[in-house]
Amino acid sequence: MNRVTKRTWIMGLFLLVLLGGMVFFLWEYVTQAGDWVVFSGSPHVYNNANIGCGTITDRSGEVLLDITDQRTYSSDAATRKSTLHWLGDRKGFISAGAVSHYAGKMAGFDLVSGIYSSSGEGGQMTLTLSARVQNAALEAMAGRKGTVAVYNYKTGEILCAVTTPTYDPDNAPDIASDTTGQYEGVYLNRFLQSTYPPGSIFKVVTTAAALDCVPGILDKTFTCTGTYAYGTESVTCEKAHGMLTLETALSHSCNCAFAQIAELVGKKNMVKYVEQFGVTDSLSFDGVTTAEGNYDISNTAPVSFAWSCIGQHTDLINPARYMTFMGAIAGGGVGAEPHLVARVSAGEEVTYEADTVKTDRIMSKEVAGQVRQFMRNNVRTIYGDGNFLGLNVCAKSGTSQLGGGQTSNAMFAGFVEDEAYPLAFMVVVENGGYGSATCVPVISKVLSVCKAVLDGQ
Ligand SMILES: [Zn+2]
Numbered sequence: 024m025n026r027v028t029k030r031t032w033i034m035g036l037f038l039l040v041l042l043g044g045m046v047f048f049l050w051e052y053v054t055q056a057g058d059w060v061v062f063s064g065s066p067h068v069y070n071n072a073n074i075g076c077g078t079i080t081d082r083s084g085e086v087l088l089d090i091t092d093q094r095t096y097s098s099d100a101a102t103r104k105s106t107l108h109w110l111g112d113r114k115g116f117i118s119a120g121a122v123s124h125y126a127g128k129m130a131g132f133d134l135v136s137g138i139y140s141s142s143g144e145g146g147q148m149t150l151t152l153s154a155r156v157q158n159a160a161l162e163a164m165a166g167r168k169g170t171v172a173v174y175n176y177k178t179g180e181i182l183c184a185v186t187t188p189t190y191d192p193d194n195a196p197d198i199a200s201d202t203t204g205q206y207e208g209v210y211l212n213r214f215l216q217s218t219y220p221p222g223s224i225f226k227v228v229t230t231a232a233a234l235d236c237v238p239g240i241l242d243k244t245f246t247c248t249g250t251y252a253y254g255t256e257s258v259t260c261e262k263a264h265g266m267l268t269l270e271t272a273l274s275h276s277c278n279c280a281f282a283q284i285a286e287l288v289g290k291k292n293m294v295k296y297v298e299q300f301g302v303t304d305s306l307s308f309d310g311v312t313t314a315e316g317n318y319d320i321s322n323t324a325p326v327s328f329a330w331s332c333i334g335q336h337t338d339l340i341n342p343a344r345y346m347t348f349m350g351a352i353a354g355g356g357v358g359a360e361p362h363l364v365a366r367v368s369a370g371e372e373v374t375y376e377a378d379t380v381k382t383d384r385i386m387s388k389e390v391a392g393q394v395r396q397f398m399r400n401n402v403r404t405i406y407g408d409g410n411f412l413g414l415n416v417c418a419k420s421g422t423s424q425l426g427g428g429q430t431s432n433a434m435f436a437g438f439v440e441d442e443a444y445p446l447a448f449m450v451v452v453e454n455g456g457y458g459s460a461t462c463v464p465v466i467s468k469v470l471s472v473c474k475a476v477l478d479g480q
Pocket of ligand 1: 247262280
């Protein structure tokens, strides 16, 4: 090979590297530019590490946050507290993932011109949340830690997702030097990031599994003497429930009956259904991802397997995910993926509009219908329809034991069976004691405000 040919080859090689690099850059630009312009160092969109380019309102147009210049929160103290975890704080301790996910759309960044919306009007983001419902939920939590969430299982709109403790960003307490424990985990969005032992709300999973895989389950009966023994160990109830069917085992939340139902379902099937129902999967929407739950029965003794079907053992669920599981049952086996951001506009132009995204079918219509009927029976015979005036509520309570002498967490999950109010919900009151006694008054208040909001009152 002479020198000229050799040089031509080297030049060719350089040219190829250059071209490859340009193609790579172009690809990155097209796919990533929206993210680059809203990275925390960009002076165009951030003020003091916060996005700054418009206003964020709730579903009715009430301004929750104005970020045109500095961060100006709602003029109402309760609203500032109840929506803080979705909007973020001034110091960046609370990341508002869903809001910042659409920052580029709010700033109106144009891929071709590389400039922001020149209208000068700034962006506008409308959330699906209702400030009114958020405030009702915050008030109902009465200073206790946990989360209250409600979403529309037909459209996926999250009307309410309150996480406590919280604080007023315009009157921020000295959290670092607080010794009372009232601000423990205050930066955490419990709806998204926490997992909890579900306790008896998990019996809904076991019930759906049994309905699907145990032949003749509706004709079987189970006897509870208050104890169901496994050698020296046992599953216990607070009292002897006597003879029960699957329906009354669920309404009386009988552990001994569920230990027997667990045996009929079997380990292999339980693992299969937990996976099929997606109850421990993480959930992603609007750029945020929820914590994964846990269902692990590998190498467990029969007594531990029984407890796992009762929502104890090492079971963990995330509130957002369990709420959507409730939504799927309400929807006849198919729910809607939740979302928090309804619309984004930059100046006059609508740059984002949420769509309803249906979930995959997680159970047959028949099984979902039967579970729904059982959960309706729980409210009619145990929790009381009088607590939910005008609403056809289906639910299951849970009192999840924590060990270490701690008061149990109170849990309550369910939905409204009504075309006009297709709402699924989830309540967690940490160390709240009995599930129904603690959570029913909370969700009762919140659902009545949801109803008023949907009625346009
Ligand atoms: Zn029992």
